[in-house]
Amino acid sequence: MLWLAMTVLSLIAACCYAFFVEPRRLTFRTVTIEFDDYRLPVEKLVILHLTDLHFQRNESYKVSMFQRIAALTPDVAVITGDLIERDDGIQLCVEQISRLQAQLGIYCVLGNHDHFRSGGNFFEDIIYAAMNVIYVDRKLRNDVSALVRQLEDVGARVLRNGNTRLPVAAGDVWLIGVDDPVCQNDDLRKGMVGVPDGAFKILLSHSPELMDDAAAAGIDVVLAGHTHGGQIRVPFFGALRTRTRKPVDAASGLSRRGATWLHISPGLGGSVPLRFLCPPQATIVELKRRKPSED
Numbered sequence: 001m002l003w004l005a006m007t008v009l010s011l012i013a014a015c016c017y018a019f020f021v022e023p024r025r026l027t028f029r030t031v032t033i034e035f036d037d038y039r040l041p042v043e044k045l046v047i048l049h050l051t052d053l054h055f056q057r058n059e060s061y062k063v064s065m066f067q068r069i070a071a072l073t074p075d076v077a078v079i080t081g082d083l084i085e086r087d088d089g090i091q092l093c094v095e096q097i098s099r100l101q102a103q104l105g106i107y108c109v110l111g112n113h114d115h116f117r118s119g120g121n122f123f124e125d126i127i128y129a130a131m132n133v134i135y136v137d138r139k140l141r142n143d144v145s146a147l148v149r150q151l152e153d154v155g156a157r158v159l160r161n162g163n164t165r166l167p168v169a170a171g172d173v174w175l176i177g178v179d180d181p182v183c184q185n186d187d188l189r190k191g192m193v194g195v196p197d198g199a200f201k202i203l204l205s206h207s208p209e210l211m212d213d214a215a216a217a218g219i220d221v222v223l224a225g226h227t228h229g230g231q232i233r234v235p236f237f238g239a240l241r242t243r244t245r246k247p248v249d250a251a252s253g254l255s256r257r258g259a260t261w262l263h264i265s266p267g268l269g270g271s272v273p274l275r276f277l278c279p280p281q282a283t284i285v286e287l288k289r290r291k292p293s294e295d
Contacts, residue, residue, distance in 0.1 A: 018232070018276040024061045025279045026068060026268070031254050033221065033261050034290040040200055040220075041171025045287040048074040048102065051206075051225025052082040052267025054113060055089030055096075065268060066096040069282050076166065077102035080225045081111025081180060081206030083151075085271060087143050090150060098154035104166050106156040107175055110144065111206035111226065112182035113271065117142045159204060161187040163195050172199035176219070181207040182226065188213050207243075208264050215260040221287065222262045227251045229266025233277035252278075 050069070055062065077100045083093050100106050117140050148158045157164065159177020166173040174195045179185035188203075188210060195201060201219045203210070208224040229252035230239020239251035252266045268280040 018274050022275040022277075022279050023269070023273040024064075026065045027279045027281050028284070029281055030284040030286060031263060032286045032288060033254070033263075034288050035220070036290050038289060040287055040289050041173060042168050043170075043289055045076070045168070045173065046074045047202075047223070047285040047287065048072055048077040048100070049080070049223050049263060049265050049283040049285050050077070050268060051080040051265045052111070052228055052269055053079065053093060053096075054082055054085045054267075054269030054271060055093035056085045057088040057092060059089070059092065062269065063092070063096060065280065065282075066099055070099040070101060072282075072284070073101050073103070074284065075102065076104045076175075077106045078175070078204055078223055079106075079108040079156075080204050080223055080265070081109050082113040082225065082267070082269075083108065083111070084117075084142065084147060085113055085269075086117035086140075087146070090143070090147050093147075094150045094154055094156075097151065097156050100156075104168065107164070107177065107204065108151060108156055108158045109177040109204045109206055110148075110158065110160065110180050110185070112180050113142075114147060115142060115144050115180060115183050115185070116140060159191070161185075161190045163191055163193075165199075172196055174199045174201050175204060176201060177204040178210065181205060181209050186210065188217060192217060208262055211257055211260070211262050214262075215257040219260050221285075222260060223265070223285065224262065225265050225267050227264055227266070228270050228275075229264075229278040229281070231266075231270055231275055231278055235277065239278070252281075 084090055151158055160179045163174055163176040176191045178188055178191050203214050203219045203222045205224045207226040214222045227243055233239050252264045255262050263285055265283050266278055266281045
């Protein structure tokens with residue numbers, strides 16, 4: 001009976017940690033991508049990559065996260081979707097994003113939860129989360145227009161199948177942003193209209209599912225989220241699922257398809273604030289020119 005009691009106590013402790021500790025344990029990570037042959041027109045470009053904020057009302061622990069994130073001074077800050085869980089999180093979300101510092105601007109794309117929300121109370125949220133796991137479609141619309149308008153009011157540009165040239169003096173670096181691929185609102189071809197063929201291109205997409213299309217289109221770097229890094233990771237196994245067609249061993253981190261790099265961030269939140277061995281993460285993505293070898 002002792003082993004049974006110890007097992008039960010261990011499970012209770014793990015659940016308490018996963019619900020009340022790890023979702024608040026913000027981590028920082030730096031990822032470096034190097035490019036040959038002066039493909040990158042600047043010596044270095046530092047990008048703060050955030051994703052899957054899932055803001056709801058009364059989430060003071062995320063305010064604490066942004067107090068630490070706002071101390072960073074990247075060249076560019078990008079947020080790859082799921083900024084809110086539902087409309088009652090818009091004000092808090094916008095307030096925190098307005099605190100970010102980035103010399104070349106703050107840019108966002110939308111995710112599936114920016115368009116559609118969970119139920120609004122604890123029991124409905126649990127049911128919604130269970131439906132989401134088994135991919136049952138339950139669509140309650142968020143006021144995405146209000147979200148976009150308020151973000152742009154505080155200086156965060158929302159790219160919805162559009163693009164912008166970053167104001168760097170050394171050459172052409174373009175940000176391309178697609179609307180949410182999960183809801184099939186994305187249009188990469190439209191998003192690339194007007195982007196010069198030889199420009200260095202960074203794609204912002206909520207889901208990494210666009211990687212094949214991005215590689216075919218000559219995108220240099222894709223920044224994505226949606227997977228939450230698996231959200232629950234099992235020792236010696238890793239993520240249980242990715243919410244995409246990607247294998248569980250590719251739930252987060254850096255990968256490459258041909259000449260196109262992909263970074264998937266584990267993100268900061270989730271529909272249900274539950275994380276285990278996959279803490280929330282703010283990532284600094286450093287793009288650098290590779291130094292010539294000295295032979």
